[in-house]
Amino acid sequence: MGHTIPIWAYDLRWWGTGDYMSVTVDACVKAMEALAPPELASAWDNSGLQIGSRAAIVERIMVTLTVTENAVERAVTDQADLIVAHHPLIFKPLKAVDTDLPVGRAIQKLLSHRIAVYACHTNLDRAQFGLNYWLAESIGLRNHRILEPDLNQEHGLGRIGSLDPISLADLAAKLGKMWRTQVRYVGDPQALCSKIAVCGGSGSDLIHAAWSKHADVLITGDVKYHAALDAAALGLAVIDAGHYATESIMITKVAAYLRTKLPTVTVTELWEGEDPFRY
Numbered sequence: 440m441g442h443t444i445p446i447w448a449y450d451l452r453w454w455g456t457g458d459y460m461s462v463t464v465d466a467c468v469k470a471m472e473a474l475a476p477p478e479l480a481s482a483w484d485n486s487g488l489q490i491g492s493r494a495a496i497v498e499r500i501m502v503t504l505t506v507t508e509n510a511v512e513r514a515v516t517d518q519a520d521l522i523v524a525h526h527p528l529i530f531k532p533l534k535a536v537d538t539d540l541p542v543g544r545a546i547q548k549l550l551s552h553r554i555a556v557y558a559c560h561t562n563l564d565r566a567q568f569g570l571n572y573w574l575a576e577s578i579g580l581r582n583h584r585i586l587e588p589d590l591n592q593e594h595g596l597g598r599i600g601s602l603d604p605i606s607l608a609d610l611a612a613k614l615g616k617m618w619r620t621q622v623r624y625v626g627d628p629q630a631l632c633s634k635i636a637v638c639g640g641s642g643s644d645l646i647h648a649a650w651s652k653h654a655d656v657l658i659t660g661d662v663k664y665h666a667a668l669d670a671a672a673l674g675l676a677v678i679d680a681g682h683y684a685t686e687s688i689m690i691t692k693v694a695a696y697l698r699t700k701l702p703t704v705t706v707t708e709l710w711e712g713e714d715p716f717r718y
């Protein structure tokens with residue numbers, strides 16, 4: 440029967456924007472919740488729909504890591520109806536929308552252009568096939584599992600798996616090349632690493648979990664001086680590749696996921712202007 444349908448009809452975008460085809464913000468939220476259930480978020484987190492109405496129609500989504508003013512500017516230019524980001528735009532409770540400050544300016548611009556914002560933060564970190572899963576896959580870890588499982592064992596933070604033995608210095612250099620960033624590390628440069636723990640973003644809290652599961656190295660970002668000393672004292676190597684490099688994989692992966700889930704919506708990715716550090 441497929442032969443009777445003209446080829447253009449397979450592309451649902453040609454069917455117009457009648458109500459039965461319209462995608463709402465609500466549908467986008469539900470799609471994201473299927474990937475990263477909101478109940479997985481940390482208590483201190485503020486994920487979810489932050490700006491906009493669930494009833495609004497979405498034709499274009501822009502996926503990015505952080506809702507910076509530059510990202511808002513790009514969303515306006517790209518005529519995005521929804522920004523899906525990892526980091527919440529509104530994180531600490533706002534006491535005022537002060538449009539002389541960056542967050543207030545961003546909110547004003549988003550509202551005036553009717554652009555919604557959805558954040559999936561620690562729930563995406565903990566999701567079974569979320570950020571840390573993608574990170575482990577991108578590094579090429581084999582047989583990786585959750586580093587610090589939640590009580591239900593199905594979700595949790597970080598991943599741990601194996602690689603062919605590689606020196607700490609070579610692994611750090613390889614990651615720096617892959618992520619086009621400077622990496623720094625703690626540990627003996629010649630030490631061979633084969634059991635590898637990873638956690639995107641600020642994963643220093645997993646130093647103990649990585650050590651107790653006999654990891655040779657923990658790959659993460661935002662490692663502070665005292666955390667580095669703690670790891671060194673335990674004999675655990677740590678590679679700090681920065682917050683941006685260890686999380687930016689979510690941009691492509693979330694965009695690809697949304698394209699599959701919502702084939703009639705145009706999904707763009709915003710990469711540039713995110714990592715503020717220069718070396």
Ligand SMILES: [Zn+2]
Binds near residue numbers: 525640682686
């Ligand atoms: Zn982050």
